[in-house]
Amino acid sequence: MLVEDLIIHFSKSVLLDGVLRVLVACEESQAVTKELRKLGHEAFSCDLLPESGGHPEWHIQDDVTELLKLKWDMIIAFPPCTYLTVTGNRWFNVQKYGEKAIQRHKDREFAIKFFKMFADANCDYIAIENPVGIMSSEWRKPNQIINPYQFGDPFEKKTCLWLKGLPKLEATNIVEPPKRTEFASGKSMPTWYADAWKLPKEERAKLRSKTFDGIAKNIAVQFTCFIKSGLSLLDWDELHISEKNRIFTQ
Numbered sequence: 001m002l003v004e005d006l007i008i009h010f011s012k013s014v015l016l017d018g019v020l021r022v023l024v025a026c027e028e029s030q031a032v033t034k035e036l037r038k039l040g041h042e043a044f045s046c047d048l049l050p051e052s053g054g055h056p057e058w059h060i061q062d063d064v065t066e067l068l069k070l071k072w073d074m075i076i077a078f079p080p081c082t083y084l085t086v087t088g089n090r091w092f093n094v095q096k097y098g099e100k101a102i103q104r105h106k107d108r109e110f111a112i113k114f115f116k117m118f119a120d121a122n123c124d125y126i127a128i129e130n131p132v133g134i135m136s137s138e139w140r141k142p143n144q145i146i147n148p149y150q151f152g153d154p155f156e157k158k159t160c161l162w163l164k165g166l167p168k169l170e171a172t173n174i175v176e177p178p179k180r181t182e183f184a185s186g187k188s189m190p191t192w193y194a195d196a197w198k199l200p201k202e203e204r205a206k207l208r209s210k211t212f213d214g215i216a217k218n219i220a221v222q223f224t225c226f227i228k229s230g231l232s233l234l235d236w237d238e239l240h241i242s243e244k245n246r247i248f249t250q
């Protein structure tokens with residue numbers, strides 16, 4: 001779908017009661033988009049890449065910047081983390097890597113601005129996802145750090161969420177993550193992450209940045225249930241977990 005078509009669609013269509021209009025920014029997998037659609041919400045994914053989720057009719061293959069000017073009930077964003085992680089910090093050493101490092105600093109500046117564009121969007125409910133990285137010091141600490149193994153997928157991947165107007169996600173199905181791969185250096189890495197080294201660079205990055213199914217489902221269910229509940233964040237936090245689970249499964 002083109003941005004222009006989406007604008008026309010928005011101007012002509014009226015949403016049914018309880019249906020939310022959600023932008024899932026920087027999502028080619030459509031993992032969260034599809035979960036939101038299953039719940040009946042009007043979700044659209046947007047990415048520079050074509051979608052790999054099988055629903056081009058819900059995908060805008062374009063720069064997301066223009067879409068942020070539209071009125072959304074909720075925005076879920078997965079901005080690129082290549083220049084925001086701490087693991088690559090040594091590549092920013094200008095004395096050692098010269099022009100390449102200078103370019104990396106510029107790319108990092110751009111990545112920070114891009115990330116903050118979502119935080120500044122005119123929307124009451126925003127969630128921004130990224131691995132542990134420099135945004136914690138450049139901007140603010142994330143509201144929570146989650147792992148796929150808290151949501152039924154036996155994998156480890158520390159995932160930060162910066163939230164506006166939304167509650168922290170509740171772990172719904174904690175499973176055991178497999179043993180990490182250990183290296184001769186003494187360092188270790190989640191095995192699924194280490195195994196991705198076998199893939200070509202582009203595929204590796206795509207695989208590592210995909211949202212796990214359990215997290216995707218819980219982002220969709222928990223955030224939309226909270227919004228539909230009409231409760232304040234304080235009142236929501238005071239609900240017993242059994243009551244929240246009852247709401248999630250309704």
Ligand SMILES: C[S@@+](CC[C@H](N)C(=O)[O-])C[C@H]1O[C@@H](n2cnc3c(N)ncnc32)[C@H](O)[C@@H]1O
Nearest residue numbers: 026027028029047048063064078080209210211
């Ligand atoms: C870290 S990946 C997130 C992938 C996501 N978790 C998924 O499951 O599809 C970041 C994504 O941002 C996309 N991207 C980068 N710049 C963008 C832009 N200006 N507008 C829209 N998407 C962009 C990239 O193509 C990439 O797919």
